[in-house]
Amino acid sequence: MSEASEYVKKTKPHVPGEVGIWVFILGDMVIFGLFFIVFIYNRGLNSDVYFQSQATLNQNYGAINTLFLLASSWFVAMGVDDMRRKVVRLAPLFFTLAMLCGLGFGVVKIIEYREKISAGITLTTNDFYMYYYIFTGLHFLHVLIGMGVLVFLWLKARAAVQRSADTSITKKENEKENEMMLIESGASYWHMVDLLWIVLFPLLYLMK
């Protein structure tokens, strides 16, 4: 049952990461919420065009991408959990796996874009495709930034593993707290990226 004692539940409320990152995350969520609403509103004005254009989207690509991001979020959550332990072991692996999932997302996205563009579909083709390219494009930008964040998390994890192995290095308690705060902040950003796609996928690909 050593797992249970290491898997400590925080008894007092704790903001994941730091307050500042939530200014950004919530701000971003509000803006994407606005995007979603603008999309659905305009769709209502001209649903035929949207319906027909949507039929050309590859739902399998969209679903695979959702699974990629969900898996990457899972790996990030596991990595963060590992970083909280006294002896850090698997965190670098988890963050690497998360990065690979992110890469998978990127590859599928590029394949998808290339297919559309070579079929002559661009962001000025019609309203639906305008939203499709711009929203998935902005989201993809967030994913790319997120990959940078994952690299940062991986570097922190690796350093933590090396510290665990070398007993001559000890980190001060508040330094460790600061580090966890940064790690939680980065992880929260990545989960936001996942979250936005979870809504974007049915909105663009599935809702008829």
Added chain:
Amino acid sequence: MMHQLLKPVSATWLFLMLATSLSWWLGQDQAFSSDISSDYRIVSSGLMLIAFIKARIVIRYFMEVREAPLALKLVCDTWLVLVCGAIIYLYWFGSAVSAI
């Protein structure tokens, strides 16, 4: 290895994967029967609801907002309710809104 899979986050992830697969399946054409025109709208609304339930799970369990101060929990839930509500409302009544 097994203990990783037994963690709450792993159960969460599994559930989210299943919900995604369900949504993907529902989104396929066979789920949208052509006869009753409002039928597909119910399925689509359901897909949106599932999406926001998934989003809430990501917020609560992956982002760990479950252990956050009440204010943050409320703000996140408000976002979920407002955006989901607006989307579903406009989806059903959008043309009526634009006629104003």
Added chain:
Amino acid sequence: MNTKAQLFCAWCGVSFLILFTLGWWFIAGYIPPMSPAMSANEVAAFYQENTGLIRLGIVITMFSAALSAPWVAVIAVQLKRIEGDFPALTYALLVAGAVGVVVLVVPPMVWTTAAFRPERDPELIMLLNDFGWLFFVMTFSPFFIQNLVIGLAIFSDKASSPVFPRWVGYFNVWVAILLIPGGLITFFKIGPFAWDGILAFWLPLLVFFGWFLVMFPLLLKAIKQQVLLVESE
């Protein structure tokens, strides 16, 4: 210490907001924005029917744009407190801010050129009108860099009493990203990403103005903090 000069600069930022709104919106009538889908005759009619008001409003708008210079400068002073002797981000802010003044000054000049001889061929009026709008709405880049470097500088603040709270850094990064949709107006004549669109025009505009309103009290606080620090030495 030059508290008065810094406070003057900060108030220039607020004055910029007020005068710009007065000139561009209330007098010249550019809000609500005209549609890029308008015909040349319709655009020419706007300049012919409102000539006097446009000319007057634009003078005020053009003047107000320069007030953003002292505003950026005082932010730079506070960032330099963070960066110390090698203030790269501070310098970047100054350069970007200078270009920002140009971006805010030139479009009004282009528009007032259209109003200078409104009896011109409508196609020429439309050309000038297009130029003004595109230059004004699409050039998000200097402001993006401005906000980005402010954010980065705030993140680099390791002092126990930081100049700005950390959330302000995140806020500036968020603002920077929200200015980006303006870049899309080149593709569209109607819709949310056209120069009169809700996502390419209104969103960045409101975010940009909102940024001033958020930063102003924070700046005053930072200046006060600086005064206290200097006095306690």
